[in-house]
Amino acid sequence: MQMLMPEPQIFVERTLALIKPDVVDKEEEIEDVILRSGFLIVQKRKLQLSPEQCSNFYAEQYGKMFFPNLTAYMSSGPLVAMVLARRNAVSYWKELLGPSNSIKARRTHPHSLRAIYGTDELRNALHGSLNIFSAEREIRFMFPEVILEPIPAGQRARDYLNLYVNPTLLAGLTALCKEKPADPMV
Numbered sequence: 001m002q003m004l005m006p007e008p009q010i011f012v013e014r015t016l017a018l019i020k021p022d023v024v025d026k027e028e029e030i031e032d033v034i035l036r037s038g039f040l041i042v043q044k045r046k047l048q049l050s051p052e053q054c055s056n057f058y059a060e061q062y063g064k065m066f067f068p069n070l071t072a073y074m075s076s077g078p079l080v081a082m083v084l085a086r087r088n089a090v091s092y093w094k095e096l097l098g099p100s101n102s103i104k105a106r107r108t109h110p111h112s113l114r115a116i117y118g119t120d121e122l123r124n125a126l127h128g129s130l131n132i133f134s135a136e137r138e139i140r141f142m143f144p145e146v147i148l149e150p151i152p153a154g155q156r157a158r159d160y161l162n163l164y165v166n167p168t169l170l171a172g173l174t175a176l177c178k179e180k181p182a183d184p185m186v
Contacts, residue, residue: 021077
């Protein structure tokens with residue numbers, strides 16, 4: 001039977017989502033759409049970036065014509081940074097966002113978040129990481145205290161469980177059985 005049915009595996013990916021300054025007042029609506037789309041909001045914080053921090057965050061865009069306007073816009077007010085998790089989070093978040101140009105998004109992806117909340121190419125309401133690698137970098141930038149570890153799967157997960165989790169559980173449950181407390185939850 002095991003040969004017919006492979007063991008279930010959990011593939012969780014994380015991505016960064018930013019609610020930009022001009023739509024921070026729509027935070028609850030946007031979060032509702034995010035949650036209804038199957039994402040888990042792992043971490044969230046409201047912050048305001050300085051122009052220098054924006055320059056560092058968007059370093060890949062340095063030298064492009066819109067770069068000064070982008071850093072001015074992103075530092076113009078508070079924004080909401082969120083770490084979103086789900087299977088294939090980066091691609092699903094990009095799909096939910098729609099094209100980066102909000103005007104084009106209204107024509108081609110009218111139900112996307114940028115079509116609904118964005119104004120133009122610069123003021124497109126939300127940010128999403130381009131790929132897994134930029135997601136890791138951006139998450140570390142917005143949440144410097146976060147530890148991004150790969151989630152073990154397959155044999156690595158079984159080895160971890162056998163080496164660390166199972167012995168601890170066994171010792172704890174054995175001690176619990178020997179003592180038989182009146183209220184085991186305490």
